[in-house]
Amino acid sequence: MPITLTDVQAAARRLDGVANRTPVLRSRTLDALVGAEVFLKCENFQRTGAFKFRGAYNACAQLGPEQLERGIAAYSSGNHAQAVALAARELGSRAVILMPEDTPASKQAATEGYGAEVVTYDRYTGDRVALGAALAAERGLTLIPPYEHPHVMAGQGTAALELLDEVGELDTLVVPVGGGGLMAGCATAATQVRPGIRMIGVEPEAGDDTRRSLAAGARVTIPVPRTIADGQAAPTPGELTFAVNRRLIDEVVLVSDDDIRTAMRHAFERLRIVMEPSGATGLAALLAKKVRAGGRAGVIISGGNIDTARFGALLAGPGPTVG
Amino acid sequence: MPITLTDVQAAARRLDGVANRTPVLRSRTLDALVGAEVFLKCENFQRTGAFKFRGAYNACAQLGPEQLERGIAAYSSGNHAQAVALAARELGSRAVILMPEDTPASKQAATEGYGAEVVTYDRYTGDRVALGAALAAERGLTLIPPYEHPHVMAGQGTAALELLDEVGELDTLVVPVGGGGLMAGCATAATQVRPGIRMIGVEPEAGDDTRRSLAAGARVTIPVPRTIADGQAAPTPGELTFAVNRRLIDEVVLVSDDDIRTAMRHAFERLRIVMEPSGATGLAALLAKKVRAGGRAGVIISGGNIDTARFGALLAGPGPTVG
Numbered sequence: 001m002p003i004t005l006t007d008v009q010a011a012a013r014r015l016d017g018v019a020n021r022t023p024v025l026r027s028r029t030l031d032a033l034v035g036a037e038v039f040l041k042c043e044n045f046q047r048t049g050a051f052k053f054r055g056a057y058n059a060c061a062q063l064g065p066e067q068l069e070r071g072i073a074a075y076s077s078g079n080h081a082q083a084v085a086l087a088a089r090e091l092g093s094r095a096v097i098l099m100p101e102d103t104p105a106s107k108q109a110a111t112e113g114y115g116a117e118v119v120t121y122d123r124y125t126g127d128r129v130a131l132g133a134a135l136a137a138e139r140g141l142t143l144i145p146p147y148e149h150p151h152v153m154a155g156q157g158t159a160a161l162e163l164l165d166e167v168g169e170l171d172t173l174v175v176p177v178g179g180g181g182l183m184a185g186c187a188t189a190a191t192q193v194r195p196g197i198r199m200i201g202v203e204p205e206a207g208d209d210t211r212r213s214l215a216a217g218a219r220v221t222i223p224v225p226r227t228i229a230d231g232q233a234a235p236t237p238g239e240l241t242f243a244v245n246r247r248l249i250d251e252v253v254l255v256s257d258d259d260i261r262t263a264m265r266h267a268f269e270r271l272r273i274v275m276e277p278s279g280a281t282g283l284a285a286l287l288a289k290k291v292r293a294g295g296r297a298g299v300i301i302s303g304g305n306i307d308t309a310r311f312g313a314l315l316a317g318p319g320p321t322v323g
Numbered sequence: 324m325p326i327t328l329t330d331v332q333a334a335a336r337r338l339d340g341v342a343n344r345t346p347v348l349r350s351r352t353l354d355a356l357v358g359a360e361v362f363l364k365c366e367n368f369q370r371t372g373a374f375k376f377r378g379a380y381n382a383c384a385q386l387g388p389e390q391l392e393r394g395i396a397a398y399s400s401g402n403h404a405q406a407v408a409l410a411a412r413e414l415g416s417r418a419v420i421l422m423p424e425d426t427p428a429s430k431q432a433a434t435e436g437y438g439a440e441v442v443t444y445d446r447y448t449g450d451r452v453a454l455g456a457a458l459a460a461e462r463g464l465t466l467i468p469p470y471e472h473p474h475v476m477a478g479q480g481t482a483a484l485e486l487l488d489e490v491g492e493l494d495t496l497v498v499p500v501g502g503g504g505l506m507a508g509c510a511t512a513a514t515q516v517r518p519g520i521r522m523i524g525v526e527p528e529a530g531d532d533t534r535r536s537l538a539a540g541a542r543v544t545i546p547v548p549r550t551i552a553d554g555q556a557a558p559t560p561g562e563l564t565f566a567v568n569r570r571l572i573d574e575v576v577l578v579s580d581d582d583i584r585t586a587m588r589h590a591f592e593r594l595r596i597v598m599e600p601s602g603a604t605g606l607a608a609l610l611a612k613k614v615r616a617g618g619r620a621g622v623i624i625s626g627g628n629i630d631t632a633r634f635g636a637l638l639a640g641p642g643p644t645v646g
Contacts, residue, residue, distance in 0.1 A: 023346060028370075044595045047351075265631050272367045272627035274595040304595035308588050312635035 001247075002150045002240045005192040008157035008185060011058040015158055018090060019054055020046050022159070024166050029270055034286045036293035039170065040271075041163040044279055044304025048114070050231075051159050051182055051302050052083035052146070058155030059144050060087040068093040073141035075132040077103045078231055079303055080146040085116035087144075096141055098132050106307055147181030148238040157185025163298050164193050171295035174282040176302045177201040177210045177252065178232035180241030186300065187248035200291055201245070201252040202281040204229040204260070210237045210245065211252035228257045228314055231278030231303065253291055259284040265315060267301075277314065279303040324570075325473045325563045328515040331480035331508060334381040338481055341413060342377055343369050345482070347489050352593055357609045359616035362493070363594075364486040367602055367627025371437070373554075374482050374505055374625050375406035375469070381478030382467050383410040391416040396464035398455040400426045401554055402626055403469040408439035410467075419464055421455050429630055470504030471561040480508025486621050487516050494618035497605040499625050500524040500533045500575065501555035503564030509623065510571035523614055524568070524575040525604040527552040527583070533560045533568065534575035551580045551637055554601030554626065576613040583607045588638060590624075600637065602626040 025040040043051035060072055068091055074084040075098040088095035095116040099108060100123035108118050121131050136143040145152065159182070160173060173190050175183045187199045203211055207225030213236070221236040237245065255263075260277050263284035267275045275283065282299040285291045306314075348363040366374035383395055391414055397407040398421040411418035418439040422431060423446035431441050444454050459466040468475065482505070483496060496513050498506045510522045526534055530548030536559070544559040560568065578586075583600050586607035590598045598606065605622040608614045629637075 045348075049595060268597055268631050268634070269629075272372060272597040274591055274597065306592075308591050308635075308638045311591070312631075312638065315631045315635065 001188070001244060003154045003157070003185070003188050003244065005189055007150065007154035008161055008189040011054070011151075011154040012158045012161055014058055014061045015054055015155065018057060019158070021162055022046050024163060025271060025273070027271055034293050034297070037296045038286060038293070039163065039167045039296065039298045040283070040301050041159055041298060042273065042301050043159055044273060044275055044301055048079065048082040048086050049303055049305040050079035050083065050279070051156055051300070052079040053086060054158050055147070055152035055155035055181060055185070056080065056083035056144060057087040057090065059149055059151035060084070060091050060093065062151055063142055067142045070140040070142070071096060073098070073132060073136045073139070073143045074146070075099070075128040076146055077107065079305055081107070081111045081116070082114060084144050085111045085114035089115045096135065096139065098128060098135060147179035148240050150240065153181045153184045153241060153244070155185065156182040157189040159300055160186035160189045161193065164190060167296070167298065169296060170194060170197055170298045172198045172200055172291065172293060172297040174200045174202060174285055174291060174297060174299040176232060176278055176281045176300065177203050177245070178278065179234045180210060180237045180245050182300065182302060183249065184241040184244035188244060191248050198250045199248055200285070201249050202285045203252055203254055204232050204281065205254045205256050207232050207234065208252070208254055209235055210242070211254065213237050213242060214246060214249065214252060228260060228277040229281055231276065232281065253285050255281050255284040255288060255290060259288040259290070261315060263287055264311070274304045274306065274311070275301055276303050276306040324511070324567055326477045326480070326508065326511050326567065328512055330473065330477035331484055331512040334377070334474075334477040335481045335484055337381055337384045338377055338478065341380060342481070344485055345369050347486060348594060348596070350594055357616050357620070360619045361609060361616070362486065362490045362619065362621045363606070363624050364482055364621060365596065365624050366482055367596060367598055367624055371402065371405040371409050372626055372628040373402035373406065373602070374479055374623070375402040376409060377481050378470070378475035378478035378504060378508070379403065379406035379467060380410040380413065382472055382474035383407070383414050383416065385474055386465055390465045393463040393465070394419060396421070396455060396459045396462070396466045397469070398422075398451040399469055400430065402628055404430070404434045404439070405437060407467050408434045408437035412438045419458065419462065421451060421458060470502035471563050473563065476504045476507045476564060476567070478508065479505040480512040482623055483509035483512045484516065487513060490619070490621065492619060493517060493520055493621045495521045495523055495614065495616060495620040497523045497525060497608055497614060497620060497622040499555060499601055499604045499623065500526050500568070501601065502557045503533060503560045503568050505623065505625060506572065507564040507567035511567060514571050521573045522571055523608070524572050525608045526575055526577055527555050527604065528577045528579050530555050530557070531575070531577055532558055533565070534577065536560050536565060537569060537572065537575060551600040552583055552604055554599065555604065576608050578604050578607040578611060578613060582611040582613070584638060586610050587634070597627045597629065597634070598624055599626050599629040
């Protein structure tokens with residue numbers, strides 16, 4: 001296995017005092033709706049607004065002084081960009097982030113706000129993996145991938161470690177799956193700390209590459225998914241993440257974009273917190289009864305980066321209010 | 324004085340295990356924008372979504388068995404309605420809430436969801452105080468007013484007590500002022516526990532009745548304010564609340580509806596939490612530099628009850644993004 005519980009525990013020590021120990025939210029209303037005791041681990045309150053900072057920092061913190069001196073590279077249009085930018089700054093290094101030209105200005109500004117240099121490319125003609133490798137080679141930068149790296153995976157697992165440390169026993173842990181790094185880290189930690197815990201992955205209906213891959217017993221590639229859950233639009237699981245997840249995931253459930261909208265609205269109106277679409281898929285799975293809950297269920301709320309304009313536009317779409 | 328620190332401390336014991344001990348949020352970004360260490364006491368995470376539950380429960384819990392048996396009445400179109408409804412249910416009693424006919428269906432449903440009976444009246448022809456008194460007399464109910472009651476004021480003060488208990492020294496405490504119950508309770512507690520603390524009230528520009536009253540040295544009545552901060556639309560301070568507030572408030576600052584929108588947007592996009600307009604006025608005062616902050620500043624975020632439709636409509640109005 002690419003990572004062990006020991007790696008996640010070491011990551012937790014590195015992140016101590018740097019990452020937020022995010023709150024675990026409870027709601028009587030939610031418990032009654034779901035028929036379980038639900039524990040929401042709120043990574044939307046993590047620094048940079050998403051769990052990604054955990055993995056990025058854990059990876060960057062293990063670079064040598066020369067690597068930090070030369071700088072760090074990443075490609076991302078999403079939460080990994082800000083995560084690497086802030087991790088680099090915290091370590092006295094500097095990040096160069098490769099972003100598609102059409103990335104919303106607010107995301108580019110937020111990344112630059114953490115002191116990173118942003119380099120743009122045309123997503124229709126450029127290959128970000130090749131461009132990222134070229135950029136890194138040219139400038140002597142160390143590339144930190146968004147999930148396909150043991151240090152990144154181990155860092156993400158600290159979210160589950162903290163949750164279990166705070167709430168004790170859980171019967172089920174529900175985790176959004178995109179590239180699979182969050183799940184790989186959380187499953188590694190949770191199944192060791194609490195043997196018998198059921199690990200439930202959640203994917204958007206259109207982005208069910210991990211579910212298909214588990215059924216096929218090997219990594220499957222699907223067309224680039226069309227879903228509002230942009231953080232989970234990976235067309236295929238990572239090689240390292242899948243090696244972990246194929247052994248540790250008990251089940252992957254799927255949620256529709258409407259399920260996600262309903263969860264975002266519930267989070268806003270009843271929990272008074274903001275979830276981005278990918279961040280809300282775990283809650284969506286519970287509210288839409290896609291998970292056989294009962295007992296004590298943990299859910300990783302993976303992020304909350306969405307501006308009010310996009311939130312309004314998304315919520316204006318269909319999707320009934322629950323509860 | 325109508326209440327003392329001892330009353331607030333007794334309220335805190337009554338509320339222990341019943342009200343949420345709400346989280347205190349910090350934000351590096353906010354601190355940098357404001358130039359102070361800011362501590363947000365998040366009553367939007369209180370049961371029923373607002374601080375009102377503290378006062379309502381503290382008042383209801385001091386009723387005798389016969390009063391609880393007969394039931395409790397309140398008039399409110401806002402957060403006090405749900406607060407009294409839930410407090411009554413928690414105490415094995417039952418509430419009858421007088422609401423304007425044109426109250427949004429969602430608020431009426433939420434109040435009924437806590438087991439209360441809702442009685443409606445025409446706000447243009449009916450006098451809610453007279454109607455409330457008649458209803459209470461007719462059915463033998465005990466009326467719990469939204470702020471003009473020592474037990475209600477003492478209950479609200481527990482928010483400040485918890486905040487100071489958690490964060491220690493504060494130079495300033497910023498509190499939204501409507502009828503003045505939250506401020507009266509918080510000022511009573513805070514100035515006793517931390518002598519020298521500066522108590523700053525915040526009113527919407529159109530609803531500056533307390534500021535005018537302080538300047539005049541007596542309660543002033545203004546036309547019913549037109550502001551998005553509907554929880555602070557009282558045209559005159561309460562008699563009991565003003566008796567406390569005139570002695571303990573250091574300054575009242577005013578925020579515009581645009582300042583409030585900007586704060587709500589900041590809360591959503593940067594803090595990932597939902598504030599209703601009245602709940603955001605303290606944050607608005609800091610972001611708009613209406614408060615000479617510096618040092619350590621506490622802010623009571625008083626509530627988060629707003630649906631996604633109204634939020635979207637409000638935010639579509641003017642108001643630049645901060646930070």
